[in-house]
């Protein structure tokens with residue numbers, strides 16, 4: 001155990017984590033040049049395209065240090081986005097140390113700090129590394145000052161590196177040996193292994209990744225999950241190299257995997273503890289949480305007949321993504337579909353894309369909302385994850401909405417814009433502090449629902465991209481939330497309803513009607529778009545009637561152009577839904593996300 005080092009790399013998004021990880025793998029010859037594929041650790045297509053690490057993975061390296069001893073390193077990769085911060089925290093709990101990577105040109109950003117806090121909570125030894133020092137814009141001294149101020153390390157403890165050119169890689173490996181402690185734990189104590197991630201394999205079922213704290217797990221052992229209480233047999237255990245490497249037994253200090261024949265990700269909870277059924281540990285490793293969805297939206301097939309197929313795909317998708325929840329939803333406008341719960345907006349986007357790419361589904365996603373808690377006079381407490389579940393206002397005692405603590409790091413010149421943005425979103429400023437003369441940290445309390453709608457885009461445009469943002473939930477508070485309905489020619493379109501704070505309803509309704517006016521195609525009759533809370537109409541727009549003939553512009557001449565146009569129109573139809581007699585395109589369902597100020 002004394003020659004094992006378990007560590008992870010924490011960084012703000014795009015600060016070069018995957019590139020640096022590749023260099024470490026290359027240097028330790030964990031992968032041959034021939035196998036060297038850019039960013040081995042990001043093995044999902046989507047991850048590569050979106051350029052972000054979604055799921056954490058682990059890989060073992062062997063390193064012979066300058067002191068002549070051989071070491072086993074387990075590098076645990078962590079996701080970089082706030083939606084997945086619980087997974088980050090569990091991955092960190094499996095380590096003794098962390099490389100804190102900071103981009104030399106960008107300096108410390110919001111996730112640098114939030115990940116650092118998570119690492120400190122888990123008592124990790126932090127090795128600060130300034131990365132990308134090859135960049136022309138590298139501000140090494142300034143970033144050093146930021147780091148010293150943030151964690152109180154000495155100048156000489158900060159390493160300089162470039163994942164691109166390979167500078168500093170050996171020094172990092174040596175520091176892992178000398179600065180990160182070896183795992184503690186004992187072989188004689190009852191087995192405790194922390195599950196920090198799981199993946200779904202269509203042949204083998206769920207593969208759970210764990211870190212053994214005490215005891216050991218052998219192939220064939222009867223194991224037990226402490227928090228769910230379920231028992232299974234260990235069909236296979238092993239360690240993680242470039243692929244899975246089976247072993248007869250894995251021991252305290254090791255990072256490994258287990259296959260038990262479980263077919264659904266739901267049964268294996270990240271954060272749970274594995275022990276032996278024959279000699280169970282007294283309690284699980286602390287920090288276990290049930291992950292709760294934060295954002296809800298409906299997903300409907302574009303063609304109603306495709307519902308059963310969509311159900312099949314949702315089932316399959318959930319097998320490998322336990323954080324996705326869904327239940328049946330019926331909408332008057334869209335028919336049968338699913339009310340889905342996501343960890344955040346990015347997670348929602350990922351699920352929608354996976355449905356389309358991996359499962360070949362064309363779906364309509366409806367207005368996302370957060371979950372509210374309603375206290376009623378007749379039904380007690382009701383969870384409202386869907387505008388249709390909003391109790392009748394006459395039965396509503398009070399309603400609570402979720403709040404977050406937001407941390408924004410920016411340049412001083414953008415403080416004004418950010419204040420205007422956050423206060424306009426019902427935010428409360430908690431604190432403002434200068435990290436350095438050119439970098440300021442703002443803390444706000446904000447309603448989560450205001451973040452769901454277009455907050456990131458606004459923040460980006462208000463700061464020209466010079467702001468980083470992170471948040472954590474802080475619980476529910478009383479609030480005046482109302483349901484706003486959209487009517488098309490007098491008919492309520494349930495799939496366009498939104499839950500919103502009363503003070504914002506008027507303005508929101510007006511903008512939404514304007515936006516819908518742009519998005520709905522003209523038809524051969526007048527379309528009235530109205531926004532209403534209860535019986536009260538807040539806004540109205542009209543789309544005047546038009547005879548629609550897309551080929552009219554072609555002057556009867558060019559036939560191929562005409563065909564192209566018709567085909568284009570057909571394409572456009574793909575994501576349209578007929579509601580009453582009005583055609584509504586997909587963009588209209590998500591119009592609330594793109595309202596201008």
Ligand SMILES: Nc1nc2c(ncn2[C@@H]2O[C@H](COP(=O)(O)OP(=O)(O)OP(=O)(O)O)[C@@H](O)[C@H]2O)c(=O)[nH]1
Nearest residue numbers: 014015016017018019051052053080132162163164
């Ligand atoms: N010049 C320079 N560019 C680098 C270096 N390391 C990474 N990059 C570039 O920075 C970008 C982000 O690098 P990644 O390694 O994907 O960043 P990451 O931190 O893994 O990103 P996430 O997984 O999304 O958190 C890529 O375009 C890299 O080519 C470096 O040392 N020098």
